[in-house]
Amino acid sequence: MSVAIENFVKAIYKNNNNDVNDTKPGNIAKKLGISNAAATDMAKKLAAKNLLNYEKYQALQLTNKGEKMALNVIRKHRLWEAFLHKTFDMTLHEIHREAEFLEHETSDFLANKISDYLGNPKFDPHGDPIPNEKGEITTIDTSISLSNTQEGKQYIISRLMSDDKEFFDFCAQNGLKYGNSILVTKQFSKNKMTQISINNNTILLNEDFTNIIYVNDLN
Structure with missing residues (x-):
């Protein structure tokens, strides 16, 4: 899948699981820095691929397939953050910036190798939970x-x-x-x-x- 598609499903997942809790195309467009029309076009495209459910004027909801993709990208992002922080002592902003690029170029094989090397961490340096290789978040958030x-x-x-x-x-x-x-x-x-x-x-x-x-x- 393209970087644009991966970023789109990731944005929906993250907005649906934090205090924003608004996944309408306009809000996703704002998060990604694209136009509302571009977000709507992408939503229709991904609905045709069975990655999300799209209804005009309604919030976007990921399908199981779309959520699995989002969690896979998030897993790679947060593993890279943990690796960069541990290995190079980079700042929290620096690890996030670099992980934004690396997450799209990382195979599942390499992600698993990074996880093993780090001791299969449950959280990244920001405190965000890291999904396991099955795309599951096994920690309970009581914060x-x-x-x-x-x-x-x-x-x-x-x-x-x-x-x-x-x-x-x-x-x-x-x-x-x-x-x-x-x-x-x-x-x-x-x-x-x-x-x-x-x-x-x-x-x-x-x-x-x-x-x-x-x-x-x-x-």
Whole structure:
């Protein structure tokens, strides 16, 4: 399949499994940086290939075949991120950028070799789950967004859901890393901001950040 097709089904899968939860052609077009007309044409094309279900003005839904393709691409992407992070100590933005290219050029055979080499990891360096070779995500996600945490509780950072360089640079500079612990010291519900303590530093985050930083209860 072409890179465009793989990116299209991947975008539908990811939008359907995160807080966006909107897979209408217009939203997929925005995510991929293409026109609405191009997204609609692609949706019709992929419906003919039995990769998704298309109805005018309705959200796009992947078929089993389409979901399997999306998970296969995602598996390769996240395995490359884990490999690049471990081997070259590249930043979170750098590994994402490079994996966007590598995911389309990787055979299933090589993906399995990378997974074996890494010890078959369950998560990538962003905290995103890595599907197994059968296209299954075997982990259970119990994380919540930082905006939904409670004051006075400690949490472990479990996921950084972004591909923005400035966001990752900020996280790196402030110790906001997958697996690190934080203390939520204050929730400013009216202003939609969260104050946290990490590494003896106090940081105030707005909802643009707290909605894409996910954590698990430390206790």
